Amino acid sequence: MRQGLIPKKVFFTSGAGTHKEMLESFEMALRDAGIEKYNLVNVSSILPPKCEIIDRAEGLKQLFPGEIVFTVMSRNSSNEPSRRIAAAIGCAIPEDLDSDFGYLSEHHSYGETEKCAGLYAEKLAENMYFTWKNERPARTMNIAKTAEVDDEGNWTTVLSAAVFIL
Helix, strand or coil, rough: CCCCCCCCCCEEEEEEECCCCHHHHHHHHHHCCEEECCCCECCCCEEEEEEEEEHHHHHHHHHCCCCCEEEEHHHHECCCCEEEEEEEEEEEEECCCCCCCCEEEEEEECCCCCCHHHHHHHHHHHHHHHHCCCCCEEEEEEEEEEEEECCCCCEEEEEEEEEEEE
């Protein structure tokens, strides 16, 4: 059986950043999330079988500056004063993660609370899982981040990510 680049572990993180430049606000959000030192590659939304969910601190210890790192990332930016922005990742986890796969979902929005955005992303992942497997996942989870653009209209970026470790 062919086995390509299949992640062995995943952790979840989020961050927010503000700067007068949009790109630099994204960099600040990456720094807040702890993933600014890696070459990030966005991938779609499958949680592989046998992929252990670990905490952020443990995951960051296993990465090296400059490493190519695969992520499922949601991000949102705005410079509209007082605008609330949100980014969330939802996760649907199967009963038997040793032999089955789960789903990850990305959601980004305006005006939502962190809780609302997170629950929406979680429900998205659950529904994607259900439409494929015709059953509910064993459990779901989410990570979300919100921020409000300051009165000066500096760029604000939020992101949430599932970060894979090969």
